[in-house]
Amino acid sequence: MPVPCVRVPIEDGEATRRRLADDDLVVDEYAITASDGDLYIPVSDPEAVPEGLDVEDFDAPERETPTTPAELLGFEPTYERLGDVVILDEDDPERAREIADAVMESDVRAETVVNRASKIKGTERVRDWDVLVGESTETVHTEYGCEFELDLAEVYFSPRLATERHRVVEQVGDGEHAFDMFAGVGPYAVPMAKAGADVVATDINETAIEYLRRNAERNDVSDRVTAIAGDVRETAKDYEDWADRIVMNLPHTADEFLDTAVAIAGDDCVIHFYDIQHEDDLYDPGEAAIREAAEPEYEVTVENVRTVRSYAPHELNVVVDTRLTRR
């Protein structure tokens, strides 16, 4: 039966399959098929296929149901995927090993399996990992059509923030000045530049900034991204009154950087302020901190508040989107 497929030259097949798989678009029920020098990759939603890829109906044969880790284990394991790395969060090393083996034996395409070995720690917000399978913690992860190269042992990256980052990026206008104060490998900065913004991205982690520069190139936006390594309190000094939009994704301590954010804000500027707060009072502390830093120089309007994800029992990661308008 004809099914919608992305058609690519065979040599681009694996990269395209990964890109589509990262966006959950590959249909497992039908086989990926080669024909006349092209590869046909069955997709679930032709409308969601990234621009530039050809979709056409093709008579792909049905495939036997893939083997999942759960079928091999007899229970449903919890794991996350970051490119070709599978991430576990298991306290029991034996259970972690069992899941890692099942992942590799299953049809999940993974090169590396790691287990969390510490909490996220330090200024650079990186954690330790036990590498259970494979050697490299470096990978390429695709998020909403952008590719991010990163080493998860060297930099912060959470695939769980994809929806939130996309929500912010969708608000970005052509030609606006966007400043990402805690940019990591660029999961806000790169798509904001792709949306047409001129972006300044800073991070204290030099390795993250090296990856960010590579990611800007990889996604063809290096002409619109200025990546600067260093403490944003210093690096921001050249950008006073510059920003139309500021991203402050350093939950826990972003309030300590609000004076810097106000200094780089232009006459009309939106701040996406991320915070971790108790469920009883999620948004007021962030709003109060922003008001204290920005008033009376600016009129402060909270435009949107939102819970991003749960963080710990009774504690949530939230965002307060606030407009500063110079009086």
Ligand SMILES: C[S@@+](CC[C@H](N)C(=O)[O-])C[C@H]1O[C@@H](n2cnc3c(N)ncnc32)[C@H](O)[C@@H]1O
């Ligand atoms: C929670 S991570 C967010 C990274 C990125 N925005 C993302 O969504 O993946 C916070 C980042 O802030 C950086 N950072 C911490 N303190 C900083 C400072 N004083 N100046 C600049 N960057 C800093 C860390 O190195 C880390 O990469």
